[in-house]
Amino acid sequence: MPTKVETDSVTGTETTGHEWDGIKELNTPLPRWWLIVFWITVIWSVAYFILYPSWPGWDGVWNYTARKDVAARLEAVQAERAEWLDKLAVASLDEIEQEPDLLEFAIAGGRAAFADNCAPCHGTGGAGGPGYPNLLDDDWLWGGTVEAIGTTLRHGIRWAQDEETRISDMPRFGVDELLTADQIGDVAEYVLSLSHGATDRTAADRGQTIYAENCAVCHGPNGGGNAELGAPQLNDAIWLYGGGKENLVTTISRSRRGVMPAWGGRLDPVTIKQLAIYVHSLGGGE
Numbered sequence: 001m002p003t004k005v006e007t008d009s010v011t012g013t014e015t016t017g018h019e020w021d022g023i024k025e026l027n028t029p030l031p032r033w034w035l036i037v038f039w040i041t042v043i044w045s046v047a048y049f050i051l052y053p054s055w056p057g058w059d060g061v062w063n064y065t066a067r068k069d070v071a072a073r074l075e076a077v078q079a080e081r082a083e084w085l086d087k088l089a090v091a092s093l094d095e096i097e098q099e100p101d102l103l104e105f106a107i108a109g110g111r112a113a114f115a116d117n118c119a120p121c122h123g124t125g126g127a128g129g130p131g132y133p134n135l136l137d138d139d140w141l142w143g144g145t146v147e148a149i150g151t152t153l154r155h156g157i158r159w160a161q162d163e164e165t166r167i168s169d170m171p172r173f174g175v176d177e178l179l180t181a182d183q184i185g186d187v188a189e190y191v192l193s194l195s196h197g198a199t200d201r202t203a204a205d206r207g208q209t210i211y212a213e214n215c216a217v218c219h220g221p222n223g224g225g226n227a228e229l230g231a232p233q234l235n236d237a238i239w240l241y242g243g244g245k246e247n248l249v250t251t252i253s254r255s256r257r258g259v260m261p262a263w264g265g266r267l268d269p270v271t272i273k274q275l276a277i278y279v280h281s282l283g284g285g286e
């Protein structure tokens with residue numbers, strides 16, 4: 001039996017017939033503007049559903065997706081990259097230097113690979129830290145030409161797993177009792193005197209003979225270093241392990257023997273080439 005429609009006396013609106021504790025629900029119609037917008041969105045969604053990809057496996061009537069666009073653009077970039085990488089793989093270092101675009105491409109790739117692989121030890125900008133050489137200066141342990149840097153990268157330094165790794169071990173003068181503690185103190189003073197940092201002249205004078213007999217073979221008679229042996233220059237004020245007397249005594253007593261992994265097996269040859277060119281470009285390349 002249909003209920004009689006009741007009209008609210010205050011608003012003149014029909015009620016729904018629902019009543020709670022004497023409070024009756026009004027049946028207020030939806031505003032017209034709201035209904036119109038609602039139907040427009042319904043129609044819009046149906047159109048969208050048909051025109052655009054909305055169903056797995058079907059790309060819609062227009063057959064357009066932004067994903068295809070991105071994929072196509074990525075492919076174009078990769079094709080261009082591949083072309084550059086191929087060029088880089090065969091170009092000699094001279095040719096690369098001659099061609100600014102290629103050089104820029106190599107440096108950009110090297111910078112990215114450096115951030116991924118080298119920054120944890122050498123710092124994001126290559127400035128290094130105690131035990132990790134600064135790659136920005138022109139002070140090289142193993143040589144600063146692109147070729148030398150490339151060799152260092154491919155084979156690592158004191159990296160046992162690589163047969164051609166760069167290797168040379170400074171003797172442990174203290175630990176192996178090759179020199180007494182006094183002699184080590186003296187030779188440390190002498191080393192400091194090479195960069196005008198000595199405080200005890202007479203000790204430095206005593207250290208000179210010890211240096212000539214024990215150290216000059218690797219570090220050179222005047223502390224000029226030797227890149228063949230990875231022996232650092234000692235007559236500059238640039239220190240890998242810190243330049244205070246205490247640091248020097250520790251270095252001479254125990255020898256440091258820093259290790260750098262070989263990258264030959266981990267990175268492809270073109271990436272290593274890019275890295276060598278990048279490191280060389282950092283400012284201190286020879």
Ligand code: HEC
Nearest residue numbers: 117118121131133139140141142143149157258259260275
């Ligand atoms: C695990 C730490 C570590 C990582 C990672 C590392 N290095 Fe090294 N690197 C060293 C150490 C330590 C030395 C110094 C070794 C020595 O005492 O002779 C060194 C030395 C070098 C040298 C020789 C510097 C000179 O003066 O001759 C170059 C060049 C170099 N690293 C570049 C790189 C590049 C490029 C990468 C990334 C592919 C890299 N390193 C990653 C630790 C690291």
Ligand code: HEC
Nearest residue numbers: 169170214215218230231232239240241242251256257258
């Ligand atoms: C067999 C070659 C060899 C001999 C001999 C040798 N050294 Fe070294 N020395 C090295 C190498 C290689 C390094 C770099 C070690 C490293 O990278 O971990 C080094 C590093 C050092 C350093 C650290 C430099 C820095 O920048 O922190 C000092 C100081 C030093 N040697 C002093 C001496 C003194 C003094 C003697 C003689 C008593 C001596 N060395 C004998 C090869 C040698």
